[in-house]
Amino acid sequence: MEDPHIDQVRRFNRAVTLRTGALDDSYLGRGRPLGQARLLFEIGPDGIDIGSLRELLGLDSGYASRLLRALERAGLVVVEQDGKDRRRRIAKLTETGLAERQAYDALSDDLAATLLDTLGERQRDRLVTAMAEVETLLGAASVTIAVEPEDSEDAKWCVAAYFAELDRRFEGGFDPGSGGYAGNSGKMQDDGVFLIARLHGRAVGCGALRRLDATAGEIKRMWVAPDVRGLGLSRRLLEALEAEARRAGMTRVVLDTNRSLAEAQALYRKAGYRETERYNDNSYADFWFEKDLRTPP
Amino acid sequence: MEDPHIDQVRRFNRAVTLRTGALDDSYLGRGRPLGQARLLFEIGPDGIDIGSLRELLGLDSGYASRLLRALERAGLVVVEQDGKDRRRRIAKLTETGLAERQAYDALSDDLAATLLDTLGERQRDRLVTAMAEVETLLGAASVTIAVEPEDSEDAKWCVAAYFAELDRRFEGGFDPGSGGYAGNSGKMQDDGVFLIARLHGRAVGCGALRRLDATAGEIKRMWVAPDVRGLGLSRRLLEALEAEARRAGMTRVVLDTNRSLAEAQALYRKAGYRETERYNDNSYADFWFEKDLRTPP
DNA sequence: AGAATTGCCTGACTAAAGTCAGATAAATGG
DNA sequence: CCATTTATCTGACTTTAGTCAGGCAATTCT
Incomplete structure (x- = not known):
C-alpha cells in the first residue's frame, strides 16, 4: 500500500478534518449539544418526516425521538401527524426554531469566511476552485x-x-x-x-x-x-x-x-x-x- | 451572506464530511473507542512523550492519562520514564500495539481505495490533484x-x-x-x-x-x-x-x-x-x- | 536549602451519545 | 376481521468523552 494516490487521499483527509473539525464546532457555538443542533439543521425550513430525518443522520429511533422531545421542550420544533399516514409524524421548525437555525447558518458562514480571510485573492480563487473540483468528484465517486x-x-x-x-x-x-x-x-x-x-x-x-x-x-x-x-x-x-x-x-x-x-x-x-x-x-x-x-x- | 465563495466552502464541507466522515470511521473498525484509537495512532512507531501527545490531540491531562492506562491494560502501549527529565514520561507501542496501529493504517488505506475505486483513471487524477491543492491552501490559511x-x-x-x-x-x-x-x-x-x-x-x-x-x-x-x-x-x-x-x-x-x-x-x-x-x-x-x-x- | 513550578497521576463527577426491549397506535394483507 | 407489519415513543440502561480538584515526585528558581 504505497500508492501515492491513496496517500494523497489520506493526507487530504487529515488536513480537512483538522480544519473542518472547526467548522463542525460551529454547531456548538450556541450552547446546545451537537446532536440537537444537527437535528435542528437537518429539519430544514420546510420540515421533514421523522423517518427521513433518522435515515439522514443515521440515528436510532429511540435516540431521535428523545432529541426531538428536547427540541420541542425548548420551543424550537413542533411535531405533527402526517395527514395521509397517521403513524408517520412530521417535524417542523417554529418561528424560534427557524431563527435559531439561521443563527447556525450565520455561524457557519462566519467560519467559512475566516478561512478565506487570511488568503489573498489569488489563493482564495484557487482554493474555491479546487474545493468545487473535489466536491464534484467526490459526488462522482458516490x-x-x-x-x-x-x-x-x-x-x-x-x-x-x-x-x-x-x-x-x-x-x-x-x-x-x-x-x-x-x-x-x-x-x-x-x-x-x-x-x-x-x-x-x-x-x-x-x-x-x-x-x-x-x-x-x-x-x-x-x-x-x-x-x-x-x-x-x-x-x-x-x-x-x-x-x-x-x-x-x-x-x-x-x-x-x-x-x-x-x-x-x-x-x-x-x-x-x-x-x-x-x-x-x-x-x-x-x-x-x-x-x-x-x-x- | 450570499458570497458564492462562502457557499462553495460550505458545500465542500458538507460533501467532504459526508464522504470522508466515513474515513474517520475507520478509526472505529476495531472495536475500540475513537479516543483510544486516535491515541494509538498518534503515538506512532517511535513513541512520543505524553506532553506532546496531549498537545497534539488537545486532551486534558487527566483524560489522556486514563486513555493511556486503558491502552496499557490492553497490552498495546508501555509508558516509561524519560532519561533526562524523570517527571516526563514516554509512551511507546508494544509489538501488539504496533500491529494494531498497522491494522488501522490498512483500514484507512482500504477506505481511501474504495473512494478512488469507482472513478476512472482521469477522474482519479483530477480528484487527487484537486485534493492536493485544497490541502496546500488550507495549510496556507492556517x-x-x-x-x-x-x-x-x-x-x-x-x-x-x-x-x-x-x-x-x-x-x-x-x-x-x-x-x-x-x-x-x-x-x-x-x-x-x-x-x-x-x-x-x-x-x-x-x-x-x-x-x-x-x-x-x-x-x-x-x-x-x-x-x-x-x-x-x-x-x-x-x-x-x-x-x-x-x-x-x-x-x-x-x-x-x-x-x-x-x-x-x-x-x-x-x-x-x-x-x-x-x-x-x-x-x-x-x-x-x-x-x-x-x-x- | 526552601519555594515555586512542572509533568503526570488518581478519584469523583457530569453530560452527551447511543443501545435495547418493549409498548402503542395506525396501516396493510389475506 | 385478525394477524402482521410499520412508525414512533418511553424507560432503563451503558459507554464514551470530558472536567475539576487535588496529590506526588522531580526539577528549577532564588
Missing part, C-alpha cells in the same frame, strides 16, 4: 448504478430526457415513433435490463440492455445528465451493462449511434468496441459497433 | 504570523536559511559579514521586531523591522520557505511588518533588494512600494524601495 424497473417514474424520466437530447442534437431532430426506431421503443423483452445511475438519490443517467438472440445483446438508451458529464459516468454505465450481458450469458454486445454523437463514439472505441456493418434498420443510426465479451476486459 | 524574540532558535534558523539562499542566488554569493551588510547584521535596535510565520508550529518564514529614525523603519530579512511559496505568504508577512511599523508610529518604511530577487521586487511594487535612491551602503543592494504608510492600505 454515484451508484443499479438495475431498476424499466417502467418506474425515474426510468421514464431518464428516457424522456434522452429522447429530448437526441431531438436537439440530431440534424433534422428525432422522433422515437418513426424510422425503424418504433420497433425498439416498446417494452424491453423478457430478460432486458434497465440501469439507473443515482447521485444522492437523484437519477442522473441510464442505460438499457436487450437480448437479440441466444448469445448477443444490444445496448440502448445510454444517457448521462448534462451536469454530471465528464466524470466517467458513461464509462461506468457501459461497464455495468456489459457485466449484465455477461451475467445473462451473452458473448457479444452491439449498439448503434448517430454521427452527431461524437463523444459516444469515442467512448465505445476506447472501451474496445469495433465498428461493424449495419445490423438493424434504425434510420437514425450512422454507425454500428460490436464488442466480444469473451476476451477479458 | 499559517500564523507573530512577533517572536529575535534570538530564539527558530528565528536564528530562519535567518540562517535566508542567508544561505542569498548565497545561492546572488551572483558571486553572499557573506553576511561583509560589504556594508555587517552594520545591519548585529542585534536589532531597541524597538525592532522580528516576525515568524508558522505552519502547524513549524517556522516557515520570517521578516524583521528595525527603526531608522523617528518616522522611518527598514524592512529586512523577509524570507519564506521554498516549499510554501506561491501561497501569498510573503504578502502577508509584508503586511504584518507594515502593521508593526504603523503601531510603532512610523510613517514610512524602506527596504533594499538585490537584482537577482525578481519575485521580491514584483511583490514590493504590487504592495505599493516605489523605487527610490540608495539610502545605505549595502554593497549587495541594487534597488531601494520606499512606501508611505500614511496613505490608507
Whole structure:
C-alpha cells in the first residue's frame, strides 16, 4: 500500500478534518449539544418526516425521538401527524426554531469566511476552485448504478430526457415513433435490463440492455445528465451493462449511434468496441459497433 | 451572506464530511473507542512523550492519562520514564500495539481505495490533484504570523536559511559579514521586531523591522520557505511588518533588494512600494524601495 | 536549602451519545 | 376481521468523552 494516490487521499483527509473539525464546532457555538443542533439543521425550513430525518443522520429511533422531545421542550420544533399516514409524524421548525437555525447558518458562514480571510485573492480563487473540483468528484465517486424497473417514474424520466437530447442534437431532430426506431421503443423483452445511475438519490443517467438472440445483446438508451458529464459516468454505465450481458450469458454486445454523437463514439472505441456493418434498420443510426465479451476486459 | 465563495466552502464541507466522515470511521473498525484509537495512532512507531501527545490531540491531562492506562491494560502501549527529565514520561507501542496501529493504517488505506475505486483513471487524477491543492491552501490559511524574540532558535534558523539562499542566488554569493551588510547584521535596535510565520508550529518564514529614525523603519530579512511559496505568504508577512511599523508610529518604511530577487521586487511594487535612491551602503543592494504608510492600505 | 513550578497521576463527577426491549397506535394483507 | 407489519415513543440502561480538584515526585528558581 504505497500508492501515492491513496496517500494523497489520506493526507487530504487529515488536513480537512483538522480544519473542518472547526467548522463542525460551529454547531456548538450556541450552547446546545451537537446532536440537537444537527437535528435542528437537518429539519430544514420546510420540515421533514421523522423517518427521513433518522435515515439522514443515521440515528436510532429511540435516540431521535428523545432529541426531538428536547427540541420541542425548548420551543424550537413542533411535531405533527402526517395527514395521509397517521403513524408517520412530521417535524417542523417554529418561528424560534427557524431563527435559531439561521443563527447556525450565520455561524457557519462566519467560519467559512475566516478561512478565506487570511488568503489573498489569488489563493482564495484557487482554493474555491479546487474545493468545487473535489466536491464534484467526490459526488462522482458516490454515484451508484443499479438495475431498476424499466417502467418506474425515474426510468421514464431518464428516457424522456434522452429522447429530448437526441431531438436537439440530431440534424433534422428525432422522433422515437418513426424510422425503424418504433420497433425498439416498446417494452424491453423478457430478460432486458434497465440501469439507473443515482447521485444522492437523484437519477442522473441510464442505460438499457436487450437480448437479440441466444448469445448477443444490444445496448440502448445510454444517457448521462448534462451536469454530471465528464466524470466517467458513461464509462461506468457501459461497464455495468456489459457485466449484465455477461451475467445473462451473452458473448457479444452491439449498439448503434448517430454521427452527431461524437463523444459516444469515442467512448465505445476506447472501451474496445469495433465498428461493424449495419445490423438493424434504425434510420437514425450512422454507425454500428460490436464488442466480444469473451476476451477479458 | 450570499458570497458564492462562502457557499462553495460550505458545500465542500458538507460533501467532504459526508464522504470522508466515513474515513474517520475507520478509526472505529476495531472495536475500540475513537479516543483510544486516535491515541494509538498518534503515538506512532517511535513513541512520543505524553506532553506532546496531549498537545497534539488537545486532551486534558487527566483524560489522556486514563486513555493511556486503558491502552496499557490492553497490552498495546508501555509508558516509561524519560532519561533526562524523570517527571516526563514516554509512551511507546508494544509489538501488539504496533500491529494494531498497522491494522488501522490498512483500514484507512482500504477506505481511501474504495473512494478512488469507482472513478476512472482521469477522474482519479483530477480528484487527487484537486485534493492536493485544497490541502496546500488550507495549510496556507492556517499559517500564523507573530512577533517572536529575535534570538530564539527558530528565528536564528530562519535567518540562517535566508542567508544561505542569498548565497545561492546572488551572483558571486553572499557573506553576511561583509560589504556594508555587517552594520545591519548585529542585534536589532531597541524597538525592532522580528516576525515568524508558522505552519502547524513549524517556522516557515520570517521578516524583521528595525527603526531608522523617528518616522522611518527598514524592512529586512523577509524570507519564506521554498516549499510554501506561491501561497501569498510573503504578502502577508509584508503586511504584518507594515502593521508593526504603523503601531510603532512610523510613517514610512524602506527596504533594499538585490537584482537577482525578481519575485521580491514584483511583490514590493504590487504592495505599493516605489523605487527610490540608495539610502545605505549595502554593497549587495541594487534597488531601494520606499512606501508611505500614511496613505490608507 | 526552601519555594515555586512542572509533568503526570488518581478519584469523583457530569453530560452527551447511543443501545435495547418493549409498548402503542395506525396501516396493510389475506 | 385478525394477524402482521410499520412508525414512533418511553424507560432503563451503558459507554464514551470530558472536567475539576487535588496529590506526588522531580526539577528549577532564588
